[in-house]
Structure formats: structure tokens, C-alpha cells
Amino acid sequence: MPVIKVKGMSCQHCVKSVTEAMEKLGAKxxxxxxxxxxxxxxxxxxxxxxxxxxxVTKIGFEVVE
Structure with missing residues (x-):
């Protein structure tokens, strides 16, 4: 499975926001x-x-490499 690192998440609401943003793109x-x-x-x-x-950036988080 591909892995990306997202910086700035601190709670379950953050997790839900990132999950929903990725699922809207078609991520499974x-x-x-x-x-x-x-x-x-x-x-x-x-x-x-x-x-x-x-x-992910649009909703306030940062993808780091």
C-alpha cells in the first residue's frame, strides 16, 4: 500500500477530514x-x-516527503 506522511493532524476530526478528502478523489x-x-x-x-x-493542503494539512 502506498504511504504518505501528513503533518498537522492532532485529533480524530483531523483524521476524518483527511480521509474524506482522499475518498472524494477516489482513494480506497x-x-x-x-x-x-x-x-x-x-x-x-x-x-x-x-x-x-x-x-490535503486545501483542508489545512501538509504532505511531507
Missing amino acids: DVSIDLLSGDVTYSEDTPIALDAIKEA
Whole structure:
């Protein structure tokens, strides 16, 4: 499963916001580890990393590499 690191999440509301933003793009099986900031999603998700970064940034978080 692909993994991205999202900075700035601090609660379950943050997790829900990021999950919903990614699912709107078509991401499947989104799973977030709040402590590490790791976000995983299905390899079957045909979404460019740039689109994910843009969606996550729009809701106030940062994708770090």
C-alpha cells in the first residue's frame, strides 16, 4: 500500500477530514496512524500524488516527503 506522511493532524476530526478528502478523489481503504502521520491507501487508487497533496493542503494539512 502506498504511504504518505501528513503533518498537522492532532485529533480524530483531523483524521476524518483527511480521509474524506482522499475518498472524494477516489482513494480506497484509507487508513491513518495519527501518531506517526502515516496515511496509507489502496494500490488500486488511480490518483496522482500531486492531486492528493493539493486536496490535503486545501483542508489545512501538509504532505511531507
